[in-house]
Amino acid sequence: MDVNKRKFDRKFYSFHPRWLWLGAAAALSFIVSSDGVAQEEKKEEATVIKAIADAAAKAVKAAKSGSGQSGTGANVYQRICLNCHGDKGQGNLQLRTPSIAGLPGWYVMAQLTKFKTRLRGAHEKDLTGAQMHAIALSLNEEQMKEAAAVIAKMPLHATQNTLKGDAAKGMYVYMDQCMECHRYNGSGEVAFRSGQLVGLQDWYMLGQLEKFRAGIRGTDRKDEDGLRMREIASRLRDQDLANVLAYVAQLAEQYVGELNAAADKGGK
DSSP, rough: OOHHHHHHHHHHHHHHHTHHHHHHHHHHHHTTTTTTTTHHHHHHHHHHHHHHHHHHHHHHHHHHHHSSTTTSSSSHIIIHHHHHHHHHHOEEETBBBOOOTTOOHHHHHHHHHHHHSSSSSSSSTTTOOOHHHHHHTOOOHHHHHHHHHHHSSSSOOOOOOOOOOOHHHHHHHHHHHHIIHHTTSSOHHHTTBBBBOOOOOHHHHHHHHHHHHSSSOOOOOTOHHHHHHHHHTTOOOOOHHHHHHHHHHHHHHHHHHHHEEEEEEOOO
16 A cells, blocks of 8 residues: 555544544445345344444544543543443444453553554454544553553453354364463463453354454454464354354353452452
8 A cells, every 4th residue: 555545544544533434334335235135134234334333433532532531530441432332341232342341451452553553444344443443543542551451450241152152062173273372261361462252242253253264354464463363263164163152152151250350359
């Protein structure tokens, strides 16, 4: 990409929340042009896209209104992140936002930095990633650190098996493909820069794995973690994905209480 164009793009994202609607419109045009999609499904998807764009635009506006606690009576999470991720960091299925409660501060900072630098959210089909790119650009370093600190102190919401995968089969996939980086209990590992899985929704993780397989995430040479995840995701079949996520839910049932207790003692 031309350097000047890249600079223009970043400025446009940063100062024009209306871009969020341009991305939404592009995604919508892709959806409604697909053959064989029922009209009701199109309307439902359009409603989702509007909700995502509205929530992201509200978050961007809040980010520009000030930083930290200065004159607002609320922290950065309450003013900005809550709009999409909920008051307890529980996420929102309609907005396609993950449960971020209890994510380690270092991981939150790493992901926000990736969104800000377009290592994430740059692909034309990654609507929610584009929204996060716009929000991250609106945050300064102080705001990012404050939000990360608040998120890390929130109790984890244990992953549930809503995809109805087979946890017994998923255990073998997890042990073979995931455990080395994400650990035996799905808590992630700072040394490998691997994310904590057991607090994320299974539908969200499925969506991210599908993005890795499709090249929507993890294609930038500077994103070493993403490249590694794309390679792993490409080895897995559809049923493997559902099964391994069922096993993550099983790990969550077993270990979330322990992880929350460790966090209360300053473990994070």
